[in-house]
Amino acid sequence: MTLAAAYPVSNGYRLLTPSNPKINKGRSAGYWTFILHLSPARVAGFNTCPMATAGCKAACLNTAGRGGIMAGHGILTEADVLAGVHNSIQAARVRKTRAFFTDRERFMEVLAADIAKAIRVARAKGYTPVFRLNGTSDIRWESIPCNGAASVMAAFPDVQFYDYTKIANRKHVPSNYALTFSLADGNDAQAATALANGLNVAAVFRDKATVEKHIAGGFMGFPVFGGDDSDLRFLDPANHVIALYAKGNARKDQSGFVRD
């Protein structure tokens, strides 16, 4: 398959989604985030989230925002997506995910080309480019070679990467890759270990009032920092629980993923 057919350009990029820096919350800090969205969990037939829980899959940001809107159908759920009810955004994520697992070398070449372009574009407009490769997945990017380098972080050592993760034992994480552990239903023990080891832990709370309550009183024995003013997790204060409020299908969660 040709490059153009396998990796069509959308919004200027073959794999990355450029956040809109005009409305992006990171803009005020001068950062421009570029995100890679793969299909989460087993949606595309490959497991991109080895530690996903029932609650996080149902509440996943995969179906928040434009990714969850489907004309004539309403808001997509995880069950819809698994049943193959796709909008164009979901279809693109499935295509990218299958390419990652079946066409790895070329995928990483295309990703590196996208990152190089994003760096040029962002810097030309006066922004600092930053990258979230697990927008809707939980891949160990630090272990995947890229264009002869040990990882995509090693290939671009002077730019910042950051992600959430539910994998507690990620090792050899490069210094330009900031990880925030993600609390979910059933992984409290790993989250406590992550906090004890110096990682921040992100927790999703029911609503803004619940976030405020925990900012005032702490959570899991640690101070709480409100994380919704910016997606720039690498700028968060260390040794904190990062409080986010529920969005999309997460608002209805009763699995224990969303905390009260």
Ligand code: SF4
């Ligand atoms: S691990 Fe993250 S990306 Fe994967 S299904 Fe859960 S919330 Fe979604």
